[in-house]
Amino acid sequence: MSRLAYYALPVALASLATAASAKTWLVHDIAQLNAVRPVAGDTIVLADGEWRDATIKLVGEGSAAKPITLTAEHPGKVILTGRSNLKLAGNHLVASNLVFRDGYTPDDVVVSFRTDSRHWANHSRVTGIVIDRFNQPDRRKEDHWVSIYGADNRVDHSQFEGKGNDGATLVVIRDKPYPLDNRARIDHNYFGPRPPLGGNGGETIRIGTSTESGSDSHSIVEDNLFDRCDGEVEIISVKSGANVIRNNLFVDSQGTLTLRHGNGNIVERNVFFGHGIPHTGGIRIINERQTVRDNYLEGLAGEDFRSAITVMNGVPNSPINRYLPVRNALIANNSAINPAEINLGGGADAERSVPPESTRFVNDLIVNAGSGDPIHIGSSIAGISFENVIQAPAGKPAAPGIKRRAVTLARAANGLLYPTDPALAKVGAPRDLKPVTRADVGVPWYPKGGSVPVAFDSGTTRKITPAQPLADAVAAARSGDVLELAAGRYRVAAPIVVDRPLTLTAAVGGNPAIAFSGPALFRIENGGSLALKGLTITGAEAPHRAGNAVIRTSAAPMTGAYVLTIEDSTFTDMAGAPGFDVIRTTPDTFARAITITGSRFADVSGTVVAGNGKPDDKGFYAARDVTIADSAFRNVGRIAVLSRGGKDESSLGPRFAMTGSTVEDSGRDGGAIMLWGVQATRIADNRFRASGGIHETHTVGTPHTMIVHNVFDATPAPVIDELYYKGPPRAVIADNLVEGA
Ligand code: CA
Numbered sequence: 001m002s003r004l005a006y007y008a009l010p011v012a013l014a015s016l017a018t019a020a021s022a023k024t025w026l027v028h029d030i031a032q033l034n035a036v037r038p039v040a041g042d043t044i045v046l047a048d049g050e051w052r053d054a055t056i057k058l059v060g061e062g063s064a065a066k067p068i069t070l071t072a073e074h075p076g077k078v079i080l081t082g083r084s085n086l087k088l089a090g091n092h093l094v095a096s097n098l099v100f101r102d103g104y105t106p107d108d109v110v111v112s113f114r115t116d117s118r119h120w121a122n123h124s125r126v127t128g129i130v131i132d133r134f135n136q137p138d139r140r141k142e143d144h145w146v147s148i149y150g151a152d153n154r155v156d157h158s159q160f161e162g163k164g165n166d167g168a169t170l171v172v173i174r175d176k177p178y179p180l181d182n183r184a185r186i187d188h189n190y191f192g193p194r195p196p197l198g199g200n201g202g203e204t205i206r207i208g209t210s211t212e213s214g215s216d217s218h219s220i221v222e223d224n225l226f227d228r229c230d231g232e233v234e235i236i237s238v239k240s241g242a243n244v245i246r247n248n249l250f251v252d253s254q255g256t257l258t259l260r261h262g263n264g265n266i267v268e269r270n271v272f273f274g275h276g277i278p279h280t281g282g283i284r285i286i287n288e289r290q291t292v293r294d295n296y297l298e299g300l301a302g303e304d305f306r307s308a309i310t311v312m313n314g315v316p317n318s319p320i321n322r323y324l325p326v327r328n329a330l331i332a333n334n335s336a337i338n339p340a341e342i343n344l345g346g347g348a349d350a351e352r353s354v355p356p357e358s359t360r361f362v363n364d365l366i367v368n369a370g371s372g373d374p375i376h377i378g379s380s381i382a383g384i385s386f387e388n389v390i391q392a393p394a395g396k397p398a399a400p401g402i403k404r405r406a407v408t409l410a411r412a413a414n415g416l417l418y419p420t421d422p423a424l425a426k427v428g429a430p431r432d433l434k435p436v437t438r439a440d441v442g443v444p445w446y447p448k449g450g451s452v453p454v455a456f457d458s459g460t461t462r463k464i465t466p467a468q469p470l471a472d473a474v475a476a477a478r479s480g481d482v483l484e485l486a487a488g489r490y491r492v493a494a495p496i497v498v499d500r501p502l503t504l505t506a507a508v509g510g511n512p513a514i515a516f517s518g519p520a521l522f523r524i525e526n527g528g529s530l531a532l533k534g535l536t537i538t539g540a541e542a543p544h545r546a547g548n549a550v551i552r553t554s555a556a557p558m559t560g561a562y563v564l565t566i567e568d569s570t571f572t573d574m575a576g577a578p579g580f581d582v583i584r585t586t587p588d589t590f591a592r593a594i595t596i597t598g599s600r601f602a603d604v605s606g607t608v609v610a611g612n613g614k615p616d617d618k619g620f621y622a623a624r625d626v627t628i629a630d631s632a633f634r635n636v637g638r639i640a641v642l643s644r645g646g647k648d649e650s651s652l653g654p655r656f657a658m659t660g661s662t663v664e665d666s667g668r669d670g671g672a673i674m675l676w677g678v679q680a681t682r683i684a685d686n687r688f689r690a691s692g693g694i695h696e697t698h699t700v701g702t703p704h705t706m707i708v709h710n711v712f713d714a715t716p717a718p719v720i721d722e723l724y725y726k727g728p729p730r731a732v733i734a735d736n737l738v739e740g741a
Pocket of ligand 1: 093200202203232234237650
């Protein structure tokens, strides 16, 4: 008896129900699976349970009428964990109803439409697959969750959520030897929250690469939901021609659908909601013959490359991987409701000097509640025409062909806003748009949006006294809990691990102080976020050795973007040894936000916010938004050191803001604030006295730097350098008082 027949016996009866030649194989482990040689019409069933460290291969020759299917005994009951993945090769294959979680792929793809470089799948389908936070432990290690090779393949009704490491979530690969005209279809999927990566490589979908972008892919991305896809500037990166992106819903996503390379793409009937959330964007246009029509964009607060609509400037004789000029674009019947920006000639600089040509806006509707004009003109718009473009409110049009008038909107049954004036019936997005719902996408048997971090203060409040070890109280707390510390002195020996969102706050009227005797007080690990309120933290008992820090991030790489908030707290006595930092991060970890308000820092030998990035091309950096407000610094080594290397423009940060604060006797060894590659800087209404200055170096992108209304008393004036840009430093430095320097 062959091994194959032996394993087939227990399930042979299942095949009775189907055609005589079609078999169903129930397999319980990889050895059984690998023994099956399925033929057209066969079904392989993975037994319910955990499949750990499993490479599942589906290989065979099905037919259109009789595909070969691999599925779960019950949907959602087969869980692939550990180092697992799925590979397909052959024709007319269907893989369905599997869950990947609690692990990561041992190679660079979780679901691959190839088994090796010479064997791939055509006419095949992956449906009902869930990939949930199946992340490489190191956020800088690149992988993809789905790689579509071959032609006529489909990924549908699947869920992808919480990718935290480098690499586009789903890619369509069409480099040699794989077919170029490959007609992938990606539909009815739930692309759930993807946190900002803090570097290039955080796309949710990429179709092709620049190398083969001159040819057509004819792929279709339709009826998908993109929910908080914040990985980087490109949510979808189209890098090939003749693709159709339609009927998708983008919600609260901090990026854009980008026609990055390739010509003749169609973007139609998509709906974008930003709800006023910063950096939420719409559609970015590059290259030739792009059609953007019948889209609805509401509440998008993004600017620059993340505008509701961006028409980019191009590079003369552009290399294929830079920016080919926009020509013959049609942008028709789109509605932009309360956009922060419509960006024409986006990214114009010394290199991107070719304005859009032969580009038409027709029957578009732009409505803003406020009086400002969101249309930003970055270069000549002589090559852009406007035909019956209606803009509200009334005012001076930015260009001929734009008609400005009052427009009243009403929300229709489909949830979208339309003008009430019948004269505007043919302007803006069509009335019959029907945004997809959560029920239309993904699977019904697995939750959607579960990877969103628990909010601070969403749990219960636990009252803590100094009689109880603080480390024990933290260990017992659940995600979102608040530890309310009564007055008194708390002593902590080993660093407290924070791997959940936690708040430590002073009880009303209390003034708790924490002293720590190890090299750190808190260590943030994957999943952790920390809020400190009303605490006094002293370094008096810390070791008299270099390198202490109050809060440090994991020594190991992390994939979760964390949040750190400090309010009304005091940090003192941290000058007993050199290099004593308050917050020390690494570029292997990533802060979505570090926010300090109303706090006091005195006698700190190191840096309050230490955030150095990596000097590599991807420009990974340690923190996106660093905000300091209404705080006081005295005898502090440095207030902030933030850097980002590389030349990439995909990501938003770091961003630095400091307002309403006082700095005394600080940063005297070379500077108080050191910024390198920071994308947005606002330093306003601060008072510096007898301190080191601000030193900022601009690298790539269009850095926004504003240093205004500060007093620099016996403190040097700010110094701004440009690393690449030719010309005077791009910064607004105004209304500062420099005295006694
Ligand atoms: Ca990118």
